[in-house]
Amino acid sequence: xxxxxxxxxxxxxxxxxxxxxxxxxxxxxxxxxxxxxxxEQQLWRQRxxxxxxxxxxxxxxxxxxxxFGIAHTRWAVRGGITEANAHPQxxxxxxxxxxxIIENTNDLMKCIPDAIWESxxxxxxxxxxxxxxxxxxxxxxxxxxxxxxxxVGTFALVILHKNFPNVMxxxxxxxxxxxxxxxxIGFFISSDVSMAPVDSFVDLADNEICMISHCDNExxxxxxxxxxxxxxxxxxxxxxxxxxxxxxGDFADFTxxxxxxxxxxxxxxxxxxxxxxxxxxSEMMKNKDFINFFGCGSSRYAGLIGKYLYEKFIxxxxxxxxxxxxxxxxxxxxxxxxxxxxxxxxxxxxLRSLEFIIDSRDVVVIxxxxxSTMSKLAxxxxxxxxxxxxxxxxxxxxxxAFTAQLxxxxxxxxxxxxxxxxESEAEYLRDKFGEVPKMLKNVLQMxxxxxxxxxxxxxxxxxxxxxxPIALEGALKLKEAAxxxxxxxxxGEMKHGPLALIDEQSVCIALAPGYDNFEKIASNVYEVxxxxxxxxxxxxxxxxxxxxxxxxxxxxxxTLPNCMDVQVxxxxxxxxxxxxxxxxxxxxxxxxRPRNLAKSVTVE
Ligand code: F6R
Numbered sequence: 001x002x003x004x005x006x007x008x009x010x011x012x013x014x015x016x017x018x019x020x021x022x023x024x025x026x027x028x029x030x031x032x033x034x035x036x037x038x039x040e041q042q043l044w045r046q047r048x049x050x051x052x053x054x055x056x057x058x059x060x061x062x063x064x065x066x067x068f069g070i071a072h073t074r075w076a077v078r079g080g081i082t083e084a085n086a087h088p089q090x091x092x093x094x095x096x097x098x099x100x101i102i103e104n105t106n107d108l109m110k111c112i113p114d115a116i117w118e119s120x121x122x123x124x125x126x127x128x129x130x131x132x133x134x135x136x137x138x139x140x141x142x143x144x145x146x147x148x149x150x151x152v153g154t155f156a157l158v159i160l161h162k163n164f165p166n167v168m169x170x171x172x173x174x175x176x177x178x179x180x181x182x183x184x185i186g187f188f189i190s191s192d193v194s195m196a197p198v199d200s201f202v203d204l205a206d207n208e209i210c211m212i213s214h215c216d217n218e219x220x221x222x223x224x225x226x227x228x229x230x231x232x233x234x235x236x237x238x239x240x241x242x243x244x245x246x247x248x249g250d251f252a253d254f255t256x257x258x259x260x261x262x263x264x265x266x267x268x269x270x271x272x273x274x275x276x277x278x279x280x281x282s283e284m285m286k287n288k289d290f291i292n293f294f295g296c297g298s299s300r301y302a303g304l305i306g307k308y309l310y311e312k313f314i315x316x317x318x319x320x321x322x323x324x325x326x327x328x329x330x331x332x333x334x335x336x337x338x339x340x341x342x343x344x345x346x347x348x349x350x351l352r353s354l355e356f357i358i359d360s361r362d363v364v365v366i367x368x369x370x371x372s373t374m375s376k377l378a379x380x381x382x383x384x385x386x387x388x389x390x391x392x393x394x395x396x397x398x399x400x401a402f403t404a405q406l407x408x409x410x411x412x413x414x415x416x417x418x419x420x421x422x423e424s425e426a427e428y429l430r431d432k433f434g435e436v437p438k439m440l441k442n443v444l445q446m447x448x449x450x451x452x453x454x455x456x457x458x459x460x461x462x463x464x465x466x467x468x469p470i471a472l473e474g475a476l477k478l479k480e481a482a483x484x485x486x487x488x489x490x491x492g493e494m495k496h497g498p499l500a501l502i503d504e505q506s507v508c509i510a511l512a513p514g515y516d517n518f519e520k521i522a523s524n525v526y527e528v529x530x531x532x533x534x535x536x537x538x539x540x541x542x543x544x545x546x547x548x549x550x551x552x553x554x555x556x557x558x559t560l561p562n563c564m565d566v567q568v569x570x571x572x573x574x575x576x577x578x579x580x581x582x583x584x585x586x587x588x589x590x591x592x593r594p595r596n597l598a599k600s601v602t603v604e
Contacts, residue, residue, distance in 0.1 A: 001598035002087075002099040003028050003073040004177065005196075006158040006189040008168055008212045015061050017197070018071040021188070022052045024195040025252075027394040029598030030073035032086035035059075036095045037066035038160045043095060047086035054108070067186075067214045067350050069167045071096040073597045078105070079120030089123045091116070093162045096158040098123040099191060100154035100175040101603050108150060126157060140164040143212060144171060145228065148207065154348070154602070166214040170594055176346065176373050179210050179221065179237050180239065186213050186219045192391070192600075193239060194371070200236040203376065234554050255481065255584075255591045259577055260444055263437035265400045266570065269407035272389065273414060280384060281364055282415035288337045288362075291317040294325070294353045295341035298384045298398045298476060301323050302343050302405040304469035305569050309413055312565075313421070322349035323604065326356065337362045343401035344392060344600045345372020352604065358383065366408055368393065368401050395592045396599045397480045399577045402473065406569050407433075413566075429566055436570045439561045449556060450583045452534050453478075456482045457462045458499060458506035459486035464521050466565050467511040467572060474509060474576030480594050481584035491524040498595055502533035510535055511576070513560075513568045514542025522547055529554045538575055 003025030018035050033055045042064050048054045052073065066517050072087035078101065079085035089095045102108070102122040108129065109115070115128040126147060141163050148155070154174035161167075170177055170189050180188040180198025189210075190301035193201045204210055207226035210371030212219055223231040251257035272278075285291065291310055293303025303319040310317040320330060326349065332338070338361050342350045345367035351374055352453040357363060358377045358381045365378040366386045378385045386484035390404035410433055453459060459478065463471035472488035479486060489498055491510065502508075508528045512521040518539070525535050526549060539547065549555055563571050584591045 001028050001030075001600050001602045002191070003030065004070070004097050004099055004156055004158055004189065004191045005072070006068075006070040006097065006168060006170065007186065008068055008181070008214065009186040010067070010217055010219075011185055012065065014066055014069045015059065017188075018069050019052060019056050021190060021196060022055075022071050022073055025073055026052060026188070026593070027190060027396070028073065028075070028191070028600045029593060030075045030523050031081045032074045032076070032083065033072065033579050034070065034074070034086045034088050035071040036088040036090065036160065037064060037069040038162070038165055039064045039066040041167045043090070043092070043160070043162045045088055045090055045095060046547060047083050047088070049081055049083055068160055070160060070168075076374050077101055077425045077603050078122045087117045087123060089119060089121060089127050091118070091127050091131050093134070094127045095160045095360070096126050096130070097158050098126060099156040099602060100173070102126065102151050102155065103153035104151070104564070122153075125154075125158075126151070129342040130159060130161065134161060134163060138167060140167055141209065141224075144169050144209060146227070147171070150520055156191060165319060168212045170204065170210040171208065173206045174202060174348070174351075174373075177204045179201065179204065180235055181236065185443060187221060196239070198239045200238050202234040202236055203371070253395070255397055255399065258393055258395050258400045259574070259581060261391065261400050262574055263401050263440045263444070265404050266407050266435045266440065268389050269404060269411060270437075273430070273433075278411050278415040280417045281386065281412050282338055284362060284364070285314060285412065286420060288335065289315050290333045290336040291315060292332060292336050292352055293317070293319045293336045293341055294322050294338060295319070295350050296322055296347050298402045299341040299343060299347075299350070301469045301473040301476070301595070302402055302409065304472070305406055306339075307407040308466040308469070309409065309565065309569070313413060314416055320353070322347075322353040322390045326352045333362065334360070338364070340365045340374060341369045341405055342366070342372075342374055343388070343390075343398055343405070345369040345374040346600045346602055348602050348604050351377070352373070366405060368404065373423065396594055396597050397477060397591065403570055403573055406420070406573065408497060410566055410569070419428045427569070432564055432566050436567055439567060439571050439575050441562065442561055443571055443578065446558070446575070446578060448558065448579050448582050450579070450586055452507045452536065453484065453583050454586055456505055456534070457506040458501045459484060459509065460487040460506070461486060461509045461511065461576070462494065462502070462521065463488070463511040463518055464491050464493040466568055467513065470511055470569070470572045471509075473573060474580065477577055477580035478583060479590060480597060481580045481591050482587050483589055483594070484583065484587075491521045494527065495522050499527065499531070500602060502528055502531045504532045506533045508533055508535045509576070509579070510537045511572050512537060512539045512543050512568050513563060513572065514540045514544070514546065515562070515564050515568075518543045525549070525555070538572060
């Protein structure tokens with residue numbers, strides 16, 4: 001979602017640094033970009049719809065000796081995708097970049113009736129309020145403080161003002177913002193400093209204000225808490241820059257690279273299991289009657305796969321949709337153990353659920369980003385965090401982070417079985433889990449014939465048991481990567497309604513491993529064929545030996561490795577990812593950055 005970069009620099013390559021910073025944030029997803037520079041004499045800004053490259057190509061940089069600059073990638077929430085709505089937003093005096101959403105914009109607009117509006121964004125209210133307070137004689141700091149006190153919602157803001165050309169102000173509430181030091185150069189502010197050229201950094205706390213000033217070619221920084229007290233110090237943490245991610249290697253895109261990284265990612269998780277890293281969590285699971293997963297999108301489906309595995313071995317397991325839980329009336333028993341699953345650790349819906357329960361429930365945060373907002377919240381409350389160790393995922397479409405979440409879920413299960421059942425059962429599961437990386441390498445060699453999908457009007461993924469959430473995940477991947485409408489269904493539900501969709505144009509993708517209940521899903525497949533629907537049957541040799549229609553013109557059989565439930569979770573998930581990828585390739589979509597989507601979803 002939106003990305004912020006802001007720089008205070010002694011050097012004159014500030015625009016290049018800002019644009020490079022934006023490029024590093026592209027993975028978050030966005031639809032427009034913009035930049036503004038401020039010098040003693042001039043406030044300059046340029047924006048455009050589309051990519052950072054567009055902005056770079058269009059850039060008409062004036063000659064100016066700017067020490068401060070701000071830049072932004074916008075993912076539209078309030079106000080369409082237009083240049084006028086792109087950030088930085090400005091009234092010619094105040095200039096602002098913003099992540100988050102100001103929910104009381106309409107009310108606040110009434111406070112400044114004379115303001116001239118340039119955009120349909122909520123951000124512009126911040127611009128007008130700050131200008132309003134400055135015009136009344138307040139300092140830049142006071143104007144910022146008084147403005148943020150009025151805001152309802154979430155924000156990360158970096159602000160410049162023409163009357164104060166030697167100051168830059170940053171502040172935040174909920175949306176992350178970090179201040180980095182660039183040795184001998186100045187400061188670098190970003191929504192994500194993990195790829196920024198900084199030596200050390202601090203994270204701003206909610207409602208803190210950071211003020212960077214320039215004097216005699218030196219910069220100084222001050223931090224103020226929400227009560228306006230200057231903080232005597234902040235602890236600067238050494239930056240561990242992520243460098244691997246920016247290269248696609250030999251792959252056509254990040255999505256394919258990340259799909260192919262999965263055998264190694266799972267292998268790494270197996271090694272963590274062997275190191276005994278999950279013992280603590282399995283202790284927490286013992287004696288629980290209720291386990292709950294919170295997660296959105298693919299993370300929710302990972303939780304659903306967890307439900308099928310945990311209900312077999314542990315206890316009643318629920319999966320809660322955070323955006324429904326947060327403002328609904330859903331219950332969560334006092335004695336529950338809650339796993340918050342979030343690749344990014346930033347998804348606001350999941351973060352809100354975490355905030356609601358963190359004081360009163362047992363919680364474990366499972367994420368891929370050690371410095372994420374959810375991780376920090378867990379640390380503050382002394383709650384455990386599990387790093388899924390997938391390595392940074394740059395494609396908006398989650399693949400390796402999804403299977404890494406599954407790997408953590410399976411690892412916790414194996415440790416639980418060791419603790420509560422028997423060493424031999426745990427070892428059996430461990431051995432089966434250990435076979436997964438090799439199985440995935442085989443799946444990754446496969447090429448699917450996707451023609452039927454390219455021509456179809458209705459695509460249904462069908463699964464039973466653990467394959468039902470995989471069907472949901474397959475449909476999600478196809479929507480995201482290939483922009484095709486697909487739904488995932490429990491196969492047994494077909495006859496209760498969806499069967500009405502079946503005709504010559506429809507394709508069902510049946511996920512049907514042979515080890516369990518194959519004959520049941522086979523019946524669902526026969527029902528589809530009988531109505532002239534086409535079927536792509538993902539099964540194995542055990543399944544195939546039981547299938548009566550393998551010679552039908554309406555069936556394409558895809559033979560995956562023989563596997564049991566712990567393995568199915570990975571093998572079938574990777575198969576549907578690869579299928580979606582290959583369809584997307586045939587349709588020529590922007591696979592790494594699908595339209596309308598963002599990697600880090602920081603609005604509710
Ligand atoms: C799907 C996808 C999304 C995310 C969802 C939650 O490919 O990427 O559905 O899974 O937005 O994101 P995290 O896991 O970061 O909370």
